[in-house]
Amino acid sequence: MSGHGQFCPVAKAMELLDERWTLLVIRELLAGSTRFNELRRGVPHMSPALLSKRLEHAGLVRKRVEGTRTDYRLTQAAEELRPIVDGLAAWGGRWIGELGQEDFDPHLLLWDMRRQIDLEAWPRRRTVVAMRFTDAQPSQWWLVCREGDLDLCDFDPGFAVAATVTTRLPVMTRIWRGGRSWLHALRAEELRIDGDADAVGRVPVWLGQAGRASVPRPSERELAARREPALAGT
Amino acid sequence: MSGHGQFCPVAKAMELLDERWTLLVIRELLAGSTRFNELRRGVPHMSPALLSKRLEHAGLVRKRVEGTRTDYRLTQAAEELRPIVDGLAAWGGRWIGELGQEDFDPHLLLWDMRRQIDLEAWPRRRTVVAMRFTDAQPSQWWLVCREGDLDLCDFDPGFAVAATVTTRLPVMTRIWRGGRSWLHALRAEELRIDGDADAVGRVPVWLGQAGRASVPRPSERELAARREPALAGT
């Protein structure tokens, strides 16, 4: 039997959602990706065959062929998973602090930054922020803001760079996830920002943190409680 | 690699939660079960070996040995999964209407009813409601309310029965899940209630529906939309 043999709605829901990768594909679609290769980029360790299979979930994803192109969109049912995915993100950010070496990936990090960075605070004129990782390849990245759009390059686009962030990939990843603040990292000299005097101070505001990073981490008190049973009668 | 190779908090959360059965065990613990065999009863198709393994998840479950007995409690981290489990229940009840033959189980149904039924509306004196399934074994069950406690028997406890519900197991299951109302089932003669005149009318109130059954089912309009992509720009 592949199911759980239960009428419980949680059981029925998980029969659809507990397969490996499924919820990550949904996360990508919720974030706005619609193309096959766009999805691959968001879930790079998933094989294309498997992605294709996951995209067949009728009732969750609807495929639409437009001439030579194809796009995938969430159905209403899957759209209503948004609060659950957000809840999982908040929970994961709060309680799964530890990242393994295999979780760090400059492509994914920059790709996610490009997608989520809010350009409101950026200057109107073209502005380039470079990022340099001392411990990852590719090590050089350029975020190019122009006319309300943010482009990402892994080659020098040739424009003047307003500021350069130099750090290790895990540091930048933790900052982006919200597990560490720009200020703390700067103070601890885990990170440097060089460039125009006025830009340097604004980089933390420009880049910010992931939208889902705003969940308070557990306090020391709570972290201790994690190792103990929850109090009864909550 | 067993993980997802991503720093995304959803990915990290799912590395813990997407294993088969895990969230159902958590659901049982959230519902108040603490004993190994109590958990087995709530997840009967899971092998004891696997249950034992799932109960080892440090950070989610805390084991406490008290002499010859053992009990399991959720940690604070797992307790904070409650809104997510509730959300999944609501989503599953709303969008996964169809149940397979293998999802029906009189033990699970009555066990869940005994656990969730609210005794507020019941009489103070001892009251017995019998349930008889025409298509499932065991077919006879007795719910015995006495002094604020509800007992469940699969043998005749010998007390006077106030009312007897006779129906097929899928009908009662759907009513309990909220996919069908008592009134509709009675009108369609999918279900009969016999017994004392005053008790008969109150049985639907006494038994009610599962606490998580209160999510409105999708309208016909919504069900149609499920088959179409969600509107853009929601």
Next chain:
DNA sequence: CTGTATCCATGGCGATACTG
């Protein structure tokens, strides 16, 4: 760009029996 096809290894999990 959007997938299919094929092969193969692995380990998760089911089934069953047994123990203190």
Next chain:
DNA sequence: CAGTATCGCCATGGATACAG
């Protein structure tokens, strides 16, 4: 009551190559 122990399968999914 509260688990271990053991065995073996087969489906899941990883890897790679290829195609319309």
